[in-house]
Amino acid sequence: MSNTVLSVENVHTFYGQIEALKGISLYVDSGEIVTLIGANGAGKSTTLNTISGLLSPKAGSIKLFDEVISGLPVHKVTAKGVVQVPEGRRIFPRMTVEENLNMGAFLRNKDAAGIKESMGRVFDLFPRLKERRTQKGGTLSGGEQQMLAMGRGIMAKPKLLMLDEPSMGLAPVVVETIFETIEKLNQEGTTILLVEQNAAMALSVAHRGYVLEVGSIALEGLGTELLHNEQVRKTYLGES
């Protein structure tokens, strides 16, 4: 068996008549952090939504290990172990922190002991959530909500964790905490596909990266390579 967790081959996704993804190919190996960077509207979220089954590709294939998962509905893709932490957190606002985390473990219903253990792990990573465990999700701050959204993802015991813009709208201090956690999760063995606008942060933690431009992959390479690529520096890191 190869150690490629996810392979996306020549995927095309449409919104009505508009072709949002024009033949994307990428792969994620076991134990990697791979990042997908690009401008607004480049198709980063569309790529994640296509992998997770929220959108269905018109052509191309998506494989988890050796199993084709493209075309499956979202809850079945989740059941296979591909777990997406969506853009904008999307926590359940009228549920408590604990209930939100339990929802993350929705498919592990026969594994009460394992769920408890995972919850302990989430509380270790984010002690703030433990303090607020009985508080409603909607009353948390933006940073806490992002922690909760990530915690919910961890609760699913993913084979591949996909994070969509985890730094969006957060204070720099909080962004740092989030990225530290991403690295920590990865060191503990979680394979991560990370979509980010904050290219500098993303490339500094990622093993490899892809640069998306209007629905196609423009560049790919090691994280450090891309970080020092002139074109990337100009376009995404704001250097002139």
Add this chain to the structure above:
Amino acid sequence: MSLSYLLEQTLNGVTLGGLYALLALGYTLVYGILLMINFAHSELFMLGGYVGLGVLKLLSDPATVKATGLGFLEPIQAFFMSGTVGFVALLVATFGISAIVVGILGMVIERFAYRPLRHAPRLAPLISAIGVSIFLQNAVLLWIDSKQLPYTRADGSAFVTAQTAFTIGTVHVSTMQVFIVVTSLVLLALLDTFVSKTRIGRAMRATSQDGEAAGLMGVNINSVIALAFFIGPALGAVAGVFNGMYYGSVKFNMGFVPGIKSFTAAVIGGIGNLRGAMLGGFLLGIIESLASGFVSNAYRDVIAFVVLILVLIFRPGGLLGEAVAEKV
């Protein structure tokens, strides 16, 4: 204006409120998940009354056996018509079968009339619901009867005789009232526990708060919606059978007024909120009864809707509804 009169009217109101609450839950469950008003719900309530009547006749009306030639039902009827055990079994069968049949019908309606329109503009499923409502009413009108059917055996005897269960002072409380109030409270408590404590109930709440995110947690949204379309109509059917027993008859258009009232109750309580629907149902029932008892029977509907307007003015989200900030 004696105290006992007040008590009597309140009691009537609580009974009516139980019916409204059961019915209001169907509106609120569906709205909470799909943001859609199921206008066919009042017809499912009506059908509940008809199915219940059919079951009662088949299981405990000897004349029905003779008329339909279903002779094998005779020994079964003998059981259901003998003593307390038979009577309780008869009630359980009536309510159970009516709830299950109508619940399944609710799921079928969702599958064929609403699901294909899930991604259409919000007006489309609403119109589809009105279509289903008109269809069901006319189907009953055409295939069953245009006149009201008495909720009795062919010889005119009631299936559940109205007895006085007990008296408070001079107020007589009938067994039927006790039965309706207790059953609706039990069903409401069961539903509340199911939704707040169980795993599937939690999935329902998650779906209503953010369907897409619930899908990402592995929840099969279609199953959750189908379940909501089973539970709501099943409770509505129970209310329909109660309605038939309490008022003594069923008619093809009997769903209209209770439907509007229960929808009002759901809005008063805060649509989408289960406890709100229960609270709104009982409140509206009591207010209506008091209004008809102390003001005038002709004004009961006026007062009910004035309450709705007042709630909408002062608490637009409903009594238990949360003020939801507009998402940007």
